[in-house]
Amino acid sequence: MARSARVAVVLAVMLALAGATPALGASTPGDGESTAVGPTTAERDGPTTVTTETTTETSTTTANGNETTTQSDEDERVVTKGFDPDYDPEGVLSRVESLRDLTATDEIVLHEYDDADGPETDLRDQFADVRPEGARALQLYSNASTDRRMPLGYAVERADGVHIHLMNASDLAKYDIAQEVVLAHEFVHALQFQHDLISPSREEFRTHFGEWTTDTQLVATAVVEGDAMWTTREYVDAYAGGGYSVGDYNRTLARPAWPHSIAGAPYYYGHEYYRASGGSPDERSAAIRRPPNSTAELLHPDASAGSGARAPLPAPPNSSQEFGELTTYHEDTVGELAIRHALRINDVSYADAAAAADGWANDRMYYATEQATSATHWVTVWDDETEAAEFAETWRGMLDARGAKTGANGTLVVPASDDAPSVHYVVERDGDTVRITTAPDAALAERFAQAGR
Numbered sequence: 001m002a003r004s005a006r007v008a009v010v011l012a013v014m015l016a017l018a019g020a021t022p023a024l025g026a027s028t029p030g031d032g033e034s035t036a037v038g039p040t041t042a043e044r045d046g047p048t049t050v051t052t053e054t055t056t057e058t059s060t061t062t063a064n065g066n067e068t069t070t071q072s073d074e075d076e077r078v079v080t081k082g083f084d085p086d087y088d089p090e091g092v093l094s095r096v097e098s099l100r101d102l103t104a105t106d107e108i109v110l111h112e113y114d115d116a117d118g119p120e121t122d123l124r125d126q127f128a129d130v131r132p133e134g135a136r137a138l139q140l141y142s143n144a145s146t147d148r149r150m151p152l153g154y155a156v157e158r159a160d161g162v163h164i165h166l167m168n169a170s171d172l173a174k175y176d177i178a179q180e181v182v183l184a185h186e187f188v189h190a191l192q193f194q195h196d197l198i199s200p201s202r203e204e205f206r207t208h209f210g211e212w213t214t215d216t217q218l219v220a221t222a223v224v225e226g227d228a229m230w231t232t233r234e235y236v237d238a239y240a241g242g243g244y245s246v247g248d249y250n251r252t253l254a255r256p257a258w259p260h261s262i263a264g265a266p267y268y269y270g271h272e273y274y275r276a277s278g279g280s281p282d283e284r285s286a287a288i289r290r291p292p293n294s295t296a297e298l299l300h301p302d303a304s305a306g307s308g309a310r311a312p313l314p315a316p317p318n319s320s321q322e323f324g325e326l327t328t329y330h331e332d333t334v335g336e337l338a339i340r341h342a343l344r345i346n347d348v349s350y351a352d353a354a355a356a357a358d359g360w361a362n363d364r365m366y367y368a369t370e371q372a373t374s375a376t377h378w379v380t381v382w383d384d385e386t387e388a389a390e391f392a393e394t395w396r397g398m399l400d401a402r403g404a405k406t407g408a409n410g411t412l413v414v415p416a417s418d419d420a421p422s423v424h425y426v427v428e429r430d431g432d433t434v435r436i437t438t439a440p441d442a443a444l445a446e447r448f449a450q451a452g453r
Contacts, residue, residue: 077104083112085169087180092235096187099234100227101281105194108187109163113150115171120145127259128214129332133367133374135258136423137438138334138342139402144256144419153182155189162190181244184235188228197288198224208291215295215335218266222298223291226270227284233271246271252344256419262341269298269337277301295337296360311361311381314433314452326375326448330367334378336360339391346398356394359387361432368448375439377452382432392429395436399425408442428453 078089089110097103122145125135135141152175153166164186166172169179192198202220209216229246236244249268253261273292274284292298294310336357343353363380382388396404399414407413407424416422426437426449435452439445 076107078108078110080110081112083110083168085110085179089183092180092183093187095235095239096184096231097191099231099238099281100188100191102191102195104191106161108190109161110183111163111165112168113165115150115167115174117150118148121148122146123257123259125259127262128217129212129330130214130334130338131330131332131367133376133438134332134334134365136421137365137376137378137436138338139346139398139414139423140255140258140342141421142256142258142419146254146256152177153179153186155186155193157193162193164190176243178240178242181232181236181240181242184240185228185232188231189224192224192227192288195285197285204289205291209293211333213333213335214338215333218262218295218335218337219291219293219298221263222266222270222273222295223284223287224270225267226272226274227288229267229271230274230279230284252341255345258345261345262338265337265341269295273298273301295335299336299340300358311383311432313362313364313379313381326368326370326444328366328368332365332367334363334365339363339380343394343398347401348394348398352394356391359383359391366452370444373440373444375437375444375448377448378436378438379452380434380436382434385431388429388432388434392427392434395434396427399427409446411442411445413442 078093080089093104093108122143125132125141127135130138130140132141150167152172153164155162155164157163164183166179166182166186172179172182189198198204205216205220206212209219229249233244233246236242246268249264249271251261251264253264274287277283277287292301339360340353340357343356344350348356359382361381361383363378365376365378368375368377380388380391382391396412399412402414404412404414404425410426412425412427414423414425421440423438424440424442424445426435426445428435428449430453435449437445437449437452439448
């Protein structure tokens with residue numbers, strides 16, 4: 001669905017908004033894909049009671065035979081708790097300040113922890129505003145287990161200031177990344193906190209978007225993490241050397257780790273947004289203060305999506321009139337990036353997934369329940385009929401690849417697997433609108449689809 005008006009984007013964190021390096025699971029094969037571990041997640045904590053340390057320096061010099069003693073009390077800019085790095089954290093901060101054109105305003109405390117991978121676990125099938133029922137509709141739901149991994153590092157802002165937690169250097173070595181590089185990434189988040197680019201409540205993002213959906217949460221993460229990725233790349237190029245590559249973060253994990261797979265996507269696409277729209281420090285600060293309106297605008301900053309306007313959606317289904325006990329209880333906007341990534345996780349190639357998701361103009365996923373049974377009705381609107389037809393065809397092809405058969409009432413049935421339940425689909429296109437209704441049984445899927453027409 002590529003448009004001539006668009007310049008191609010360079011191709012190769014349940015969501016925390018700044019800083020943690022996800023290190024989770026083996027990736028599935030993909031075009032230009034790498035198994036590299038991603039950057040770091042910063043999040044806000046509640047009040048804590050950590051004391052601020054100061055140092056007193058006394059120096060003695062001799063000038064013309066006279067001994068002179070000077071003394072100064074000064075807050076340390078970086079305090080290291082319980083470990084002794086083989087690099088200079090103060091020097092790393094100074095370099096990051098120069099690259100990011102921001103100066104630390106307060107002390108930053110560093111901590112270290114051991115990698116403590118636990119046994120494999122079945123992740124909850126939820127991400128941002130995608131609930132388990134939505135995960136089934138998007139063919140992401142999985143009961144299979146995946147590796148439990150620690151982040152490589154993370155930053156938090158507490159009542160007494162910013163604290164950065166880093167995996168110890170010897171454990172980081174198995175991920176082929178130096179602790180100094182992880183720290184450079186986290187220092188960017190520390191500066192973001194200290195300069196009020198991100199706040200404890202994330203109100204600056206919620207107020208801009210008006211609605212906190214899966215799509216807008218991905219945008220918010222992308223502008224924050226893309227800023228840190230940009231500075232980390234500059235830091236490595238100038239000071240650290242090694243094989244660090246932003247393209248390594250354009251990856252797709254196996255389906256059981258889908259929440260982490262989607263959560264990692266903004267790291268790469270945030271960086272690429274700045275590459276396309278402007279990567280100077282001031283431009284990045286401006287984007288965090290006023291982020292793109294949607295992931296479509298993030299992915300195509302030069303196109304008409306940059307206007308911020310979204311196509312109007314059809315009126316929502318009227319559950320109280322149409323099907324008795326079935327009532328809607330949750331709504332979400334999935335957005336172009338999550339659609340693209342869901343297709344990739346279901347073995348659609350990178351290029352085909354991007355083409356099918358391109359042309360997105362708006363969407364709304366409605367969640368409904370009838371007693372203990374849940375269903376979803378997902379309305380997607382596209383730029384034109386051609387774009388809608390391409391998405392519907394790709395989506396149907398993805399379901400076919402998962403073994404979909406025609407069931408009762410003409411619904412499509414993706415059969416149960418060892419790791420996921422069966423799902424009944426009604427997939428319909430009306431001009432530029434595609435409606436995808438899902439439920440555990442054919443009758444409910446058809447009733448909910450009928451209500452949304």
